[in-house]
Amino acid sequence: MKSWTKTILGIGVSCSLLGAALAGYGFATGGLSDLENSTDIVGNVNYQKANLDSFSKIDIDSTTSDVIISKANIDKPFISYSDNKKTPVNYEIKDDTLTVKQTGTRTQLGNANIHFLSLRDIIDIAKTGIIENSHTIVISVPQDTDLTSVKANLSSGDLDISQLSLDTATLKLLAGELTLTNTTLNSGTVNITSGDAEIENSNLANIAFSITTGDIDLENSQASDTTFELSMGDFSANAANFKNDNTITMTTGEVDITLASKDLKVLMTNLLGDADITSNLNQSSKNTLTIDGNVGDITVQ
Structure with missing residues (x-):
């Protein structure tokens, strides 16, 4: 040189x-x-925020937006979203249901959405590690809200649900990730065509998961009478509890589970791949985890 x-x-x-x-x-x-606190920071996105009357159900249909649904320390429910004519958002409350519909498509260059870091983004990174894009719909309800049902149909976008306890959930994502945090789902279905599911500090009961391409990750969570079906992707769990009858069905992918409780009986079939199952399980337990794998290693510890 x-x-x-x-x-x-x-x-x-x-x-x-x-x-x-x-x-x-x-x-x-x-x-x-x-x-x-600087008055020089001016956002280039016009956000709309509106307080709402009470409701117990949410039905949301979105073509391009990320969606966040959570409880917060507020007095009234609210919805916020970017005011973009190309991706309009309409909503109404009727029969105790908040119905939200977002249509249109984002402006794209090729197949990629371009997002340049702003000063606000740098602040958000420093504080939370998260950049909130300009295509996000946020629905927040007070802590004492009895929200019983969420139905979501997202064509392209992530879905983030936190701090909720739902009787039923019907979640469908065509291309996007699902995140559940501190949430209880007591029945329902989750269908993801392309994307991961990340579940943390949550309880799942009577839920049918189906993912075509993507991973499932459980962290400090419990599953009861729940099925997980993955066509191409891995299933991982850490500090996980499995109650009653649960099933994991894999076509191509690995299973890696670390249990919080060994009070579990594991039934396993695997056509191609190694298996490492701890000998400390209670094989007479009423709790059963059935793992049906085709191609991939299986580890349960």
């Missing part, structure tokens, strides 16, 4: 390190707070 090239490279690396150090110092000394 020529000496002048080394010099320029050294200057570039030094400047990068100096910039990172200054940025860290700025955030540590209150720069983040100053940025948040």
